[in-house]
Amino acid sequence: MNYTFDYGWLLVYWPVLVKGIGITVELTLVGGVLGVMLGIACAWARALGPSWLRPFVAGYVELIRNTPFLIQLFFIFFGLPALGLRMGELEAANFAMVINLGAYGCEIIRAGIQATPSGQFEAGASLGMSRIQTFRHVVLIPALQRIWPALSSQIVIVMLGSAAVSQIAAEDLTFAANFIQSRTFRAFEAYFVATLIYLALAIGLRQALRGLGWTLFPRRTAR
């Protein structure tokens, strides 16, 4: 092997990387928060909601879970303008990530809700709570607690999947790595640095979600 490693480009291109990290983090935050909220709403609808609503939610969930993320992204970015709905690349990326996590999150959270023993609903009712109150205090929190590790993993997967948004010229971390690679032809170094950054981001996100879990569900003893 007679390849000389050269990281000199970092001196020139680090702002591109920093900007890329910023966009990836922003996409993950917005996608994560709104995606989980959408997931909760859909899980409620599928598990406890009115029967006329269930097929629509089921249709959305199955549509998203059975098509590639990249195709969803291209459809939103390149396809929807034909219907007069034009989004910039960041809005399109955020939108795609929210509806993607919303669908996967729905199924994970629904599993948590359906695992709730029926006695718990009855306990809520006997305390004089309304249906909404019962859902909020008696069902949702324990359900989220039960599936928090699975949901955390799904959020990390969505963050790593956000690499696809570089394909619609959203300037995330993957775009930065591709950009640097095409300017310097230092493929190994550019992707190696990007790999390390993604690894650090994923580990950091996992730790943050764990901490958030401890804050949200302090009563639980066994973890």
Place this chain on the structure above:
Amino acid sequence: MNRRHLIAFAAGALLAATQMPLPASADALATIEKDKVIRIAVPQDFPPFGTVGADMEPKGYDVDMAKLIAGKLGVKLDLVPVTSANRIPYLQTNKVDLVISSLGKNAEREKVIDFTTAYAPFFNGVFGPADVTVKDAAGLAGKTVGVTRGAVEDLELTKIAPADLTIKRYEDNNGTISAFLSGQVELIATGNVVAAAILARNPPKKPEIKFLIKNSPCFIGLNKNEPALLAKVNEIIATAKTDGALDAISQKWLGAKLPADL
């Protein structure tokens, strides 16, 4: 002779064949007129300049140009498909009389072969719909331009871009074309060949050239020391430019008339 010697011998022979032009035949034009046939190298894998159609017939800008020249000379046309790597060796080894294969001119090539005047436009530039007025790089201020990441036009545009120009870099030409057609970007920086591919789909938004970034028109290549053939082909090109024949070929394959400066 073992294998290594054989390879060395073959490589040497190849080098000799490509590096030392054979002594030019007395007069290529005279030979063409005597044999009533002209052999012309055309591309087979570079649309819209030269491709092979469904009927296995070569077609394209370069093929039509070859037909035009053969027609004006009044001789039979023998098309020889070449690749971009072997088009000059074909000429040097006298397998063809002319190379019409979207050949650009540079100093290295000028050392080994001669060029006629330019016959086809080949350039990178900024393209946009008719209602967007941009005349130069400074006029791009505040606009959004799509480009294929890492392409020549990306590098050149980045150099001349005003501070508040937004450049959107797509993964490949299809991404750039889709971004333009779906209105995600107002303008694109690309080659005239790519713009022609967009025009060929007859879209609602037609990309028109706004200004050139890099211009490297195509020339016809021929062997050195063939003044008679060179003069004759130049004369045919000059006539074709004035009588509209070349404009028609350009309109057919590139979707636009010849640029005035060609």
